[in-house]
Amino acid sequence: MTLALKSLAFGYRDREIGHAVSLSLAEGEVLALLGANGAGKTTLFRSMLGLLPVKAGEVMLDGKPLSAWSRRERALRIAYVPQAHAAPFPFTVRDVVLMGRAAHLRAFAMPGERDRAIADAALESLGITGLADTPCTEISGGERQLALIARALAQQARIIVMDEPTANLDYGNQMRLLAHIRTLAGQGLAIVLSTHNPDHALQVADRVALLKDGTLMALGAPADTLTPQTLKDIYGIDVVIGRVEGSEALVCAPRG
Numbered sequence: 001m002t003l004a005l006k007s008l009a010f011g012y013r014d015r016e017i018g019h020a021v022s023l024s025l026a027e028g029e030v031l032a033l034l035g036a037n038g039a040g041k042t043t044l045f046r047s048m049l050g051l052l053p054v055k056a057g058e059v060m061l062d063g064k065p066l067s068a069w070s071r072r073e074r075a076l077r078i079a080y081v082p083q084a085h086a087a088p089f090p091f092t093v094r095d096v097v098l099m100g101r102a103a104h105l106r107a108f109a110m111p112g113e114r115d116r117a118i119a120d121a122a123l124e125s126l127g128i129t130g131l132a133d134t135p136c137t138e139i140s141g142g143e144r145q146l147a148l149i150a151r152a153l154a155q156q157a158r159i160i161v162m163d164e165p166t167a168n169l170d171y172g173n174q175m176r177l178l179a180h181i182r183t184l185a186g187q188g189l190a191i192v193l194s195t196h197n198p199d200h201a202l203q204v205a206d207r208v209a210l211l212k213d214g215t216l217m218a219l220g221a222p223a224d225t226l227t228p229q230t231l232k233d234i235y236g237i238d239v240v241i242g243r244v245e246g247s248e249a250l251v252c253a254p255r256g
């Protein structure tokens with residue numbers, strides 16, 4: 001087991017957003033987190049990463065409380081892909097990806113040949129080698145998203161937490177990223193991601209967690225958790241879920 005949340009309560013200084021969230025993430029597993037806007041997905045992620053103090057319960061990383069690991073030790077084990085906001089500084093895409101190597105470097109050491117090779121491989125795997133020398137202030141939102149994912153890959157952590165990784169991406173990059181996530185899981189990485197697209201969860205996840213009113217409404221296999229009933233409950237929309245000829249994936253469509 002890699003990451004486990006035990007009866008976690010989370011939120012901000014004087015506001016609890018969620019409580020009693022328990023789940024664990026195993027090596028090689030993809031867990032998708034869904035919930036309406038404002039349900040608390042980002043807040044939960046920030047709490048499980050130790051970026052926001054938890055209100056109750058505990059986050060366990062490789063069997064030890066998260067607080068027992070140093071920041072560097074955590075960064076060697078968990079990478080975070082935040083939602084892509086506007087870039088404040090004109091670092092090149094390659095420099096941003098090289099920042100993923102920080103935890104691997106000795107204090108004040110500069111990235112070496114090997115770090116550059118790893119960063120370049122991460123760029124290559126996402127098809128953005130051509131952007132390496134472009135400043136982050138001069139690329140699109142989707143390209144910035146891919147750069148942040150490349151940074152997480154360069155970090156070479158065994159757990160990756162991705163906040164809406166497919167948001168901003170065009171259809172081709174969405175599908176390529178989902179396939180890439182499955183490849184990473186096949187290599188033993190544990191991945192937790194949030195998404196607003198049930199199809200993406202049906203396509204990529206081994207397990208799905210549904211967050212509603214601050215608690216886990218459902219946790220289990222995609223076909224058991226993503227049903228017309230649960231999606232109606234979360235989004236207030238009537239849907240059907242089924243297969244389309246020629247595709248392995250279950251898909252969700254509006255009813256009627």
Ligand SMILES: Nc1ncnc2c1ncn2[C@@H]1O[C@H](COP(=O)(O)OP(=O)(O)OP(=O)(O)O)[C@@H](O)[C@H]1O
Pocket residue numbers: 012015017035036037038039040041042043044
């Ligand atoms: N810094 C903050 N201080 C206080 N409350 C906050 C803060 N950031 C977010 N919130 C509140 O916490 C709740 C959950 O927000 P969060 O961003 O975790 O939701 P989310 O599920 O990720 O939403 P979305 O799908 O829209 O990205 C929201 O009601 C939001 O207003």
